[in-house]
Amino acid sequence: MPIGIVETHDLIKVVSTRHAPTSYFLDNFFREVHLSDSEYIDFDIVDRGRRLAPFVAPTAQGKPLLQQGYATRKFKPAYIKPKDMVDPARLFRRQPGEMFAGELTPAQREDAIIADILQTHREAIERRWEWLAARAVIDGAVTISGEDYPPMSLSFGRDASLSKNLTGSNRWDQSGVNVLKDIEDWKIEVHRKSGYSPTRMTMGLNAWRAFIAKQEVKDMLDTRRGSSNALETGPGKGLPFEYRGSLGSAGLEIYTYNDIYEDESGTAQPFMDQDTILLTSPAVDGVRAFGAIMDKKAGWRATPFFPKMFEQEDPSAVYLMTQSAPLMIPTRPNATLKAKVLNAS
Numbered sequence: 001m002p003i004g005i006v007e008t009h010d011l012i013k014v015v016s017t018r019h020a021p022t023s024y025f026l027d028n029f030f031r032e033v034h035l036s037d038s039e040y041i042d043f044d045i046v047d048r049g050r051r052l053a054p055f056v057a058p059t060a061q062g063k064p065l066l067q068q069g070y071a072t073r074k075f076k077p078a079y080i081k082p083k084d085m086v087d088p089a090r091l092f093r094r095q096p097g098e099m100f101a102g103e104l105t106p107a108q109r110e111d112a113i114i115a116d117i118l119q120t121h122r123e124a125i126e127r128r129w130e131w132l133a134a135r136a137v138i139d140g141a142v143t144i145s146g147e148d149y150p151p152m153s154l155s156f157g158r159d160a161s162l163s164k165n166l167t168g169s170n171r172w173d174q175s176g177v178n179v180l181k182d183i184e185d186w187k188i189e190v191h192r193k194s195g196y197s198p199t200r201m202t203m204g205l206n207a208w209r210a211f212i213a214k215q216e217v218k219d220m221l222d223t224r225r226g227s228s229n230a231l232e233t234g235p236g237k238g239l240p241f242e243y244r245g246s247l248g249s250a251g252l253e254i255y256t257y258n259d260i261y262e263d264e265s266g267t268a269q270p271f272m273d274q275d276t277i278l279l280t281s282p283a284v285d286g287v288r289a290f291g292a293i294m295d296k297k298a299g300w301r302a303t304p305f306f307p308k309m310f311e312q313e314d315p316s317a318v319y320l321m322t323q324s325a326p327l328m329i330p331t332r333p334n335a336t337l338k339a340k341v342l343n344a345s
């Protein structure tokens with residue numbers, strides 16, 4: 001029985017019913033979508049600085065504050081295009097979950113196989129989006145590489161001083177280190193660099209455990225002192241990310257994060273170093289940017305993903321392919337700070 005070609009709009013309907021992987025960084029820091037009809041994505045970055053209004057005599061003319069310059073930054077997103085063959089032999093075999101003797105027709109199995117492949121494509125693509133978002137927020141830069149794609153490093157312009165690496169006696173597992181002072185100093189630094197104060201602290205599990213073991217943190221949580229701080233210091237639920245409470249005096253909500261992905265070899269890798277903490281402000285104001293799809297059937301237009309189904313004549317085969325040209329861009333990269341506070345990993 002030949003497999004019929006399914007139109008793109010029907011494929012999109014199938015894809016849209018699927019559930020995405022966890023998306024902590026995407027959901028919290030990249031809520032706006034930008035579609036570019038070019039293979040490049042352009043952004044204007046304005047830095048207004050902290051100039052003082054100049055003094056003049058009351059009878060003198062007003063003195064203009066010249067607008068400070070801006071820079072236009074051009075980004076070229078990487079391209080993603082997973083492709084899988086729809087194997088005709090699968091149409092005549094019982095599918096997972098089907099009754100032992102088989103209850104579906106080949107046409108029904110075909111629909112299920114197409115949905116399964118598209119679900120796999122979308123989950124892999126959205127997991128890559130999350131990886132791009134994590135790199136942009138955590139590192140302020142991303143290095144992209146792949147088959148026939150030489151490594152390319154892209155910096156979003158975060159100030160180098162906002163990436164910390166504590167060494168020796170300054171690490172959080174050492175005695176005499178005041179972690180609350182570190183956090184306050186880093187919040188001040190972020191505010192001076194960006195104009196915005198961090199309101200969230202995301203912590204790897206190793207960093208979190210070192211944090212709550214500190215005596216100054218235990219003292220801060222002593223409710224007999226009338227503290228407005230509230231942290232759940234017991235064992236977590238084992239979820240990829242969890243809300244742990246807040247430091248009311250510091251205006252910080254605290255989350256732990258330990259999600260993983262599989263690299264090309266199938267090895268589990270963390271999205272975030274578990275010895276690291278991340279301070280962030282909503283002013284990161286990240287954008288999910290998508291370049292144009294390099295496909296005539298897509299009309300050369302930008303869309304977050306573009307699935308299609310096509311035949312190959314020799315050897316005869318039917319394929320499903322989903323394309324995307326994503327880049328997650330933090331418009332205010334200095335509203336984030338990364339600090340590696342341990343060396344336990």
